[in-house]
Amino acid sequence: MNGTVVIMMVLSGLCFIPSCFLHLYYLLSDGKTWTEAQSYCRSKYTDLATVQNDQQLAELNQFIGSDYYSWIGLHSESETWRWSLENKNYYVGGEADFRMWTAGAPFLNQIYNKVCVLIRTSGKWEDADCSNTLPFICYNGTAGTLNHSLSLIFVNEPKSWTEAQKYCRQHHTDLASVRNQAENDQMKLMIHNQTTWIGLYRDLWKWSDGSSYSVNNWYSGGAPSATATNICVVSYFGKWKNLDCNTKHDIACFLAETRKQVVKMVVEKKDSSVDIEELKEDILQQLMENFKSQGLVGEVKLRWVEQPDGKVFHKINMKEDTKDSGTFD
Structure with a gap:
């Protein structure tokens, strides 16, 4: 990002950590293929079970609590x-x-x-x-x-x-x-x-809901088995195994609680000639990169809130510096 712009206050009051995003898990003891399981979870809940951090992994493992294979949302797109x-x-x-x-x-x-x-x-x-x-x-x-x-x-x-x-x-x-x-x-x-x-x-492994793969919980020394045919994943005794997608197993679904929050951002311009409006997409991209580093891509959506005049940022006076404020949700 342009060195003449400094973010002074970001996401005031917004919860950053992944635990702020609630996942409710559901288990169906009915043999289905991975594709059938995905279709079922999307029709009844949000999607096949997704795990983005250790807390969610612990919750999923506690919920499944059996020695049966259960499909989760992890699968392979090996050529992307x-x-x-x-x-x-x-x-x-x-x-x-x-x-x-x-x-x-x-x-x-x-x-x-x-x-x-x-x-x-x-x-x-x-x-x-x-x-x-x-x-x-x-x-x-x-x-x-x-x-x-x-x-x-x-x-x-x-x-x-x-x-x-x-x-x-x-x-x-x-x-x-x-x-x-x-x-x-x-x-x-x-x-x-x-x-x-x-x-x-x-992007070898990704979750059915489109979020990125960030938690390593495999059997076999921490890696999936070396085969290009077993590209769908089950949870078994708290660990993950990649299997043939056409085999039939129990299903673990999740329901995501959606929260929306409007947040005000203040940025400082060291160079008064900088047009913050021209940099707004770069600023948003940087915020998304910060979320991505915390494993929240796929769970967080950001967009600027335009004011009646069509602009996002407006000048405010704070001491002697020139600062702009903008709002997004």
Whole structure:
């Protein structure tokens, strides 16, 4: 986000933590396939059971409380690749689909848990186990930055892909995307002959309600079984197993309690020439990234509330600085 803008007060009175979002779980002891289970839960409740944090996992396990397989909402979309930086304004035309795979990659049909992407010294990409520890490249800027070379930062600290993503989001903007050949060549020069993480990953596991996968609760040493046919997940004795979606098992559904809250935000402008209205989508994107880091994507929806004049922000006087306030829900 533009350095001339400082968020002074955000989400006053709004509950940030995942426990503020209530999930009520329901169990149906009736054999159905995963697709049948999904259809049933959506018709009667909200969806198949979703888990976004340890508290919800404990509640689900306590509720199921049996040694029978029970379908939950986790399933695989093994061929979906996406960038960690999801701001659509950052990509023009087909830039989000630019790829530089090495011969034979990606290896998704051979090794099922290779879901994160690295760039080798050759400049070619490969999918790899996300738990590998490698240096990484962060992006520091906003959508529409023209001088991209000033916005890429090589971090020579070996981390897993998830740790690297967290680091980039805390200290910069996100893990780096690669939009074209020129940017790929630039990264090749930056990495100093070291294999390095970039921001591309495969959205291998996701929840039926569209929320992202953030809790690791698998059997078999913390990973799903290495097969491309078992792409739906059951809970069994408090752990998860991926099975054939056409087998029939009990069902765990959830009902989400929806809450709406209108919140006022105040931002400070260090540069009076900055037009906050032009940055409102970037600000909203940054807020969503903060929620995403807490596992709340899919549960939180944000939008600006426009005033009668069609604008979101209006100037207010606070001491000597120029500040703007806007409201969203």
